[in-house]
């Protein structure tokens with residue numbers, strides 16, 4: 001188990017460098033002058049020159065990267081070129097919103113996906129076909145569009161849930177739930193269907209395995225066969241697939257936060273992109289990468305708990 | 314999608330030799346309704362977008378404010394948007410940038426993934442290790458944020474974003490291609506080609522690449538689906554071409570702004586995105602189904618469960634289990650297929666019946682049918698299995714399940730996979746004991762230890778804490794036997810219990826079974842292909858061939874005077890047939906597969922005594938007296954010949 005965690009942390013360090021280095025590298029690829037791009041066509045030469053000095057854009061590339069990394073490890077990520085606010089503060093305040101979207105979505109996706117997948121593997125018939133159709137829709141329909149459809153039904157037509165905006169959990173738990181319900185549903189749809197499919201496939205395989213036949217043949221009650229033995233064994237490959245699904249969902253928050261106007265990291269990143277706010281986008285990229293590392297670690301742990309082969313050796 | 318196929322096809326030189334797997338992917342794709350439909354839709358979409366200036370009914374930018382937000386009509390087939398622009402025309406023009414984006418992504422994806430995957434799989438060694446490491450890391454990159462960073466620097470440059478997306482998401486595809494290339498490399502014909510002195514590029518282009526084509530097409534179409542989702546997402550965030558240029562994502566964003574007075578506008582753009590993504594996705598799935606072998610295709614099939622027609626034959630006097638005219642049918646993608654026809658045998662209390670035959674003869678299916686544990690796509694069509702007077706096949710499933718473990722138990726062929734790998738040996742034994750005895754924890758634990766001592770396992774206290782993968786095959790089989798005995802069954806079905814073990818362990822397990830049988834008085838149905846096991850352990854034998862019982866007799870009679878040419882051939886090819894551990898030696902030819910059985914005698918193709926009469930009609934069981942039967946027209950003369 002410790003080895004698994006160690007390995008994960010070891011591959012995480014290159015990941016952090018690759019992402020930040022890539023973003024940094026892009027900056028130096030900008031045709032012409034970065035400061036000009038940031039400030040727009042109409043900026044005065046004086047303003048451009050000032051920004052160049054401020055961002056250290058006149059220094060050589062590696063020097064600037066080393067400089068940024070040096071500051072970053074001490075928690076200093078620079079400040080927004082638009083608002084002047086420190087990047088770290090805005091990233092941290094918005095992280096909560098994104099997480100209160102992402103975590104419930106992943107939990108919902110895992111629970112609903114496993115239940116549907118198990119039901120479809122055991123029952124077959126019309127339920128399996130229905131799940132097939134729904135998973136195709138979940139795969140095909142873009143989450144931002146699903147979000148808009150949910151808004152038009154539940155917020156505009158029925159008026160039961162707010163269309164936009166975010167209430168922090170600390171302010172009012174019930175309003176928090178109302179404000180994240182639609183976004184969470186829209187964000188988790190893809191995960192639900194992907195996990196349902198994966199669960200169905202692995203559960204069908206387990207149901208056909210020698211040990212299930214053996215346990216059934218020797219009198220293990222059907223309930224326990226399904227809820228204990230099949231569920232446990234088919235959740236191992238599901239846990240593996242959860243990694244990529246979570247990384248996908250993290251990316252999905254960018255679109256969902258825009259649809260529902262939630263002040264999270266995704267909308268921060270979008271705004272920064274529109275504003276050419278390089279320090280902010282770097283901060284968000286770093287934060288997303290850290291989130292991915294955390295997700296992978298959690299999934300490694302879940303995998304280890306489910307799979308005794310990892311635990312024992 | 315066409316893009317995906319084209320890009321991969323360019324790698325195939327026309328001089329490449331014919332390989333059956335090669336040409337057929339695109340053709341067999343078009344032969345499936347799903348494939349034809351999705352390819353058709355995508356081609357139409359591509360052509361219509363390309364020809365948008367010609368086919369679009371209106372100028373996509375022309376505003377007709379007095380027609381704003383109109384629903385579908387003869388003039389505006391899909392209605393108009395908030396500025397009175399024709400939705401259909403905007404979709405067609407918007408398709409150009411969306412599909413171009415997908416194409417750019419796909420090209421980058423292929424350029425990165427194909428060489429890397431093939432290099433890793435084919436070259437192996439350090440190349441493989443480095444590529445695999447990098448792929449592992451890149452798989453975790455949060456791609457969206459990289460794309461946003463890119464668009465921060467390169468204003469509205471969707472092409473750059475799609476190319477980056479294609480390259481970054483190539484990691485997963487690289488991994489799949491690597492696996493495919495690795496398996497091809499291991500195959501014989503590549504090494505043969507190497508011996509013939511082909512150069513590396515020739516091997517790559519003629520052998521490796523064509524065989525990876527299926528994987529490439531599957532991965533590329535799945536990527537195309539993802540790429541389209543992201544392209545429309547980015548344009549939805551207005552990071553794409555500036556307005557008023559039409560984009561699919563931009564149209565969704567426009568629709569969103571008027572969602573309260575006209576929700577219809579969400580439908581055309583979202584629907585078209587959905588359908589297109591779906592087509593890419595289904596295309597990938599279809600190609601995967603085509604290239605994967607048909608083994609998975611029957612996975613979802615279920616045979617209808619109905620009560621089988623009962624058999625008319627009377628059970629043997631005093632039999633514990635009496636199987637009569639058992640016929641089993643499996644549902645396969647190519648129709649229903651009989652795998653057992655009219656199998657009959659009896660087991661007396663306390664005796665051991667050997668069910669003998671080559672693989673494919675139907676012995677395991679017989680055992681499973683008696684336990685009520687056929688696969689989902691199999692069902693008993695006809696027959697009865699009277700156990701202690703009750704026809705199991707006519708019982709409601711619940712009552713049949715209640716007999717399993719308590720009256721009839723099973724041990725199976727591969728002890729290493731017979732136990733659930735996620736639970737300890739003790740947990741599994743305890744669960745079964747408690748299901749049978751309804752006992753408390755402590756009591757159940759005692760019984761578990763007792764069972765483990767019964768099967769002669771040393772140190773039961775230690776073994777209960779182990780997981781199945783921590784113990785040896787012989788130990789696992791002992792644990793399996795202990796588990797089967799937990800319900801104190803009257804009949805034990807042992808499906809090739811020693812085949813997977815080494816010879817010395819085999820002997821120990823057979824000795825153990827014999828001892829347990831003497832102590833408990835249970836009957837055993839021993840499924841085996843090993844005559845040594847039959848000689849050692851069985852009192853009676855039913856020999857199976859191609860889904861039928863061809864000979865039934867006491868064990869001594871079979872060994873001394875086999876009455877069926879098949880049994881005789883088995884004996885002849887195995888002169889020291891009483892030697893344990895020896896499988897049935899090969900007879901020329903093969904057991905015909907279900908679905909290819911001849912009308913007449915099923916052994917005819919391999920039989921030295923075959924005459925015209927044998928092929929004419931199904932051969933019935935001939936009663937030879939003294940509890941012997943044989944399914945052969947020559948049975949009587951064979952018996953006279955050999956006993957004379």
Ligand code: SF4
Pocket residue numbers: 877878879914915916917918920921922923924927932944945946947948
């Ligand atoms: S019936 Fe004819 S073909 Fe069949 S086993 Fe007997 S002799 Fe051979």
